[in-house]
Amino acid sequence: MRTATARAHPNIALVKYWGKADEELILPVAGSMSMTLDAFATTTTVTLDPEADEDSFVLNGSPATGTALARTTRFLDHVRELAGSRERAHVDSMNEAPTAAGLASSASGFAALALAASRAFGLALDERALSRLARRGSGSACRSVVDRYAVWHAGTDDETSYAEQIDAPDLRLVIVTVDGAQKAVSSREGMRRTAATSPFYDAWITSTARTLEEMVRACAAGDPTRIGEITESHALRMHAVIASSEPPVRYLAPASVAVFDTAAALRAQGVFAHTTADAGPNVCVLTTPADAERVAEAVSAHGSVRIVGPGPGAHLVDETVD
């Protein structure tokens, strides 16, 4: 029997991924850049079972069915193909992110699953190959394979689309959970709708490619202020292109917008605070270790807050080969 346990964390993009060039391979229309977090881990154990004729998936102690199970099985099919195996597997996954935090658990989930499954099936993938594999489960998962800060190179095919580490200054994110409601439109569906209907989509693609180049330069220069400015303007551009879809999609709630305003007011007082938000109402404020407590206190009027920093990429916790 082979079993492997791996752990991975979610990531927050500072240059966002929104739109696919290839839905099957999950190739993005442009590259992106993110911080892997030091909180909200997903820990996943994959155990091969020569007796079973189906995969099984237990998430936070409950058997998964429907789409969640189908997505896991499809992902394991890909791992089986790489490993030349027909064995079925049990997947047991624990996710520390509170559902209400709206953190993309698909990123930590598929990063942890990619590592645990590849090891259980006897594959020894290097970081690039692991990132490419995680990408097949969920695009943003390819970034959670990487320590601290990652750039996802868009690439043009399966081999060239992967994330790798990039050096950047030590920053913090204040995560503001403003609304526990489930988002109305999934990222996957939202991306499709934007691509199919937004008159601004082409401009989003070309400008994001340029923005990523600028972000990489700001990271290389160790320029936190420029990193912050790019982070906020790119997040707002993503929400703008999403809002220009038909029928329109709006992920930000009034309280989310209030966090943007509070951060702007803090900036006017010389505090480092630049805001970003993903496909839901929760918001993250990028700040420095020195300013993190002050930012957290100021935005706590809009929701519950948690300060997080750069954390480890996907890593193996345990492995048994009998």
Ligand code: 2P0
């Ligand atoms: C990001 N998001 O860069 C962007 C910003 C949400 C908003 O990546 O379809 O769950 O599995 O590739 O990775 C969420 O999209 O989508 C996401 P799929 P994913 O973090």
